[in-house]
Amino acid sequence: MDASSVALYNQLKAAQPFFLLAGPNVIESEEHVMKMAKHIKAITTKLGVPLVFKSSFDKANRTSSKSFRGPGLEEGLKILEKVKATYDLPVVTDVHESCQCEAVGRVADIIQIPAFLCRQTDLLVAAAKTGKNFNIKKGQLCAPSLDGGGVASGGLRELIPCIARTSVAVGVDGIFMEVHDDPLNSPCDGPTQWPLRNFEELLEELIAIARVTKGKKPLKIDLTPFKE
DSSP: OHHHHHHHHHHHTTSSSSSEEOOBBOOOOOOHHHHHHHHHHHHHOOOOOOEEOOOOOOOOOOOSTOOOOSOOOEEEEEEEEOOOOHHHOOEEEEESGGHHHHHHHOSSEEEEGGGGGTTHHHHHHHHHHTTTEEOOOOOOOOOOOOOOOSSOOOOOGHHHHHHHHHHHHOOOOEEEOOOOOSSOSSSGGGGSEEGGGHHHHHHHHHHHHHHHOTSSSSOOOOOOOOOO
């Protein structure tokens, strides 16, 4: 990895109580992404949580070809570059093909591998060759489509706090969270995005959990026979 990537890795690894990868699921427009970056940074700065801003230039793994995908590689990277320059934030975004990695690596501080592509060897190798940190999302099962073909995948937004609380309690180093100012009207994956209106409240709770948990401390297990 290059020096800046090593420095970012060390910064995030040492983050207390945790670091955050957060932002809207997909780049809807430059105006929207800049607005989201402004508000998310303000909240995370206030609470002292290191932030890597996340948004995708293309959502290529869609339930339907009619689904909204984003502005594409060239325009999307220009927007993310503006986020970096304006708000002094590292950014993370997805790649879907090996040929995208070099261009994305010139802008993104972290390259993200989508869950459906987590075992594509050539893609992982290409991402590694950029010298940037990369986040490999865990593989997942596909939800069944509606008869005749669905147009969108679902999600259970109400489970986001439960998963986040559990993760912090066991001592994770960082949290990935998609955040939107109007999730019901998001053109892509609205049910999986947490409302910006409730973002600060949830972060405050997670920080409180992190302060009291011993999840990051190893528990010494005594296997000697118990005696009365």
